[in-house]
Amino acid sequence: MKKSYLTVAVVLSLAASLTLSSCFGSFALTNKVISWNKQVGDKFVNELVFVAMWILPVYELSMLADMFVLNSIEFWSGNNPVVAETKVIDGKDAKYLVACDEKGYTITNLDDKTQVKFNFDEANNAWSIEANGEEHKLFTYVDDTHVNMICPDGSYKTVELSHQGVWAYEQMVSSQLQYASR
DSSP states (O other): OHHHHHHHHHHHHHHHHHHOHHHHOOOHHHHHHHHHHHTSSSHHHHHHHHHHHHHTTHHHHHHHHIIIIIHHHHHHHSOOTTSSSEEEEEOSSOEEEEEEETTEEEEEETTTOOEEEEEEETTTTEEEEEETTEEEEEEEEEETTEEEEEOTTSOEEEEESSHHHHHHHHHHHHHHHHHHTO
């Protein structure tokens, strides 16, 4: 149930940010994540990545970072630190380096040296997120019309890159999330 309220709050905040950007900030980090998602593959792959990023709260975390840190920096300084390819961000408790390279994005806490990465593994044809030494695959291309997608229970399911395949995956994720919230 808590996940549903958080998801609704984030979706409403994102919708408000798109229509009232001068009041709330530019939500640059969230928009970069969305832009990255749009260029990953065709519309079916993009939809699957979108759902996977809700499961692995990537969108929720980027929205929180935007709302509480990055938009505040933008408000007071007039510049959003995420807009640059590599930028140092002075957070409340630490400084962060956000960098984009040929493999994806890396966010590094400059005080304790911890990192979060969005990586593309060309050898395995897979996108993943890595934090605290643990890597979680978002999805792996099986062939031109199928991918293995992460599920809320941590397992992987082969999904056809078609309207029916994406719809079936979304229904399965929705039912697993509803069951888990009970």
